[in-house]
Amino acid sequence: MELEKIRSARVRGIMLLFICLLGIALIINISWGSIKIDVQEIIAVLKGQSENVVHNSVIWKIRLPRTLAALLGGAALAVAGLLLQVFFRNPIVEPFVLGISSGATLMVGLVILAGFSFGMESISPYLIIVSALAGAILVMCIVLLLSLKVRSIVTLLVIGLMVGYSCSAVTSILTALADRDRVHGFVIWSMGSFSNYTWDQVAIVAAVIIPFLAATFLICKPLNAFLMGEEYAKSMGVNIKLFRFVVVALASVLAAIVTAFTGPVSFIGMAIPHICRILFQTADNRILIPGTILGGAVITSLCDLAARMLISPIELPISAITSIFGAPIIVFMLLKRRTDMQ
């Protein structure tokens, strides 16, 4: 009973910490940038009381959409990773293990590297986004269909990996055949960035991510049952076929929408669930889902801040920052936990 109380206090404490950090991340993302704007002016801009055109534009049209995109994108990738790690019972699984990112990359490769404009007069940002989304959804549909037919989860994982490899192989061939300007443009896309988000794009991303994140709360219980094994989940009344479909669909859509608008962002989907498990010291998905949402949002937005500020005005690839800052944190926490246990 005492132990339960301590655990409960720990969870509440860390959740509160995450909420505070989320607020801090939001504030510093809006406050810091290449342009110096003092706090009073920022408040005036947010209240609509500033007449400085540049400050209004920087806060409302550059920093805010970007910050919100990073918060939403980070939350989505982290939860997608958590769902798949539970589903595959594999801690090194990430949202792109089912080939989502590779499918998106292949379709973008077809546009940028091979010059397919799919009937449009020229390449536009929207063509890239639609192509990435189409690629991700196509792969997702293949995996979903197979998830209904294949019994073994491991087989499904291997199929996902194979689909990913196949897409990557075609992308490599396209890269090999493309001229250098196209290859360069493609490499830039594949680095991932939150910098180009417009309000329209944030609205689309939010309209997809928020309901899908909310939906993940509805499967907390079957996810917990699944932790004990498929047979146990069945005995608890979980419809395994439907459950598989829902988990893969939720994770895939969350990963696909972020990839389509941002490009591939690595590390977050794999690492944040780890960090949350270590911090919360639990496998209970009722705690981990809100925890990963908050953790993913906080860490991704801080990494995005670092990506745009470290050697400003040059922007660093977001995936590089997430890995550079995140990997040592995870290693440290894992080692620390082991030491504590000893």
Added chain:
Amino acid sequence: MKKEIAKLIAMILICILTVGCGQQVAEIDADNNFNEAQEQNKPAEIVTAQVKVEYGADFSVEYLEGGVKKLVDGEGRTILVVPEGAKVPEGAEADEILKLPVKNIVACSSTFVSLMRPLDLLDRVKGVTTPQEDWFIDEIKDGLGNGEVMFVGGGSMGEPDYELVQALNPDLVMVYTGAGGQFAHIAKFEELDISYVVINDYTENDPLARLEWVKFLAAIFNVEEKANSFFTEVEATINAVSKKVAGAKQPKIAWCLIYEGTVFTPKGGSYVAKQIAMAGGDYAFKDLEPDQVGSAQLTVEAFFAGAVDADIFIYDSMGLPWITNIPAIIELAPALAEINPIVQGNAWAFQPWYYQALDKTHEQIEDLAAIFYPEFYPDHQVRHYLWLPRE
């Protein structure tokens, strides 16, 4: 538990402080923008000459009543250039309405800046996406040093720092599109209400069509007369070169860039292939996709087969490390040690400023002719290519 939370906070604070330090370096004052409004209250600029597209460059300029110009840019967007004080013609539809004078521009490619040099418009460039150390145009390099020009990030086709671009409050941003283009920038510029034009000189299949974009810029800045006289001079120089070398035995030319063991060589329909032909060269890969622009990827073996009996080798240095001698080429692709021009010591590479000298296209073609036919140009000093010594 408390200790762990404290450590986590400490780690995050370290990250924040690290970022904060970066911020201090990058701070600029938004009020110190370059849009000097008072300078814009000058008399209306009058159209004194007109430009004509002659080499099929992918843009158009149409002169309307009242000094208004209708431009179509590289993305097919219609831009109305309206002189100060003039009215936009009734019923005129445009993707962009650009009011003159245009005093403050951001150029998202150093090539665009080179096109502004012959028009004496370098003082209008207030933001660039190439850092100071990579500039070979003195006015821009100096401007970056003394703060008159700002580096706004976005080098190597990456994203610019939109905050810095916004702070400059530019009258116009110049971008390029196409498969490897800056299509992602465009949506953001539209949201920021920043005017932009698309200049796709790099997709042209003729060096003169590429250079012809100078006329597009001239129409924006009302300096058509300068553009016309500059272009006439360029045409005359190139025609004189072609005339001089006509009928002579053509040397075979191999031309490439090597990256990660893959050879990129210009396609048969590219402006490079035409440039070689203008200078009297016989391009070794002229039959490689003769109706396509840009470059093709070849294996070293395939390039070797085409270049083994070439007379002259030209290396297209795109960036660091700049190639300054033959061993550097051989290091990139050892098999090339056996091709004739390398054996004969007849290998050349771009000078580092090559891609910032689009306005010197005529000089580059003249240089090529001098390299191909040294007997015709005994006293010529090659300016834009570097002869590669054996050591």
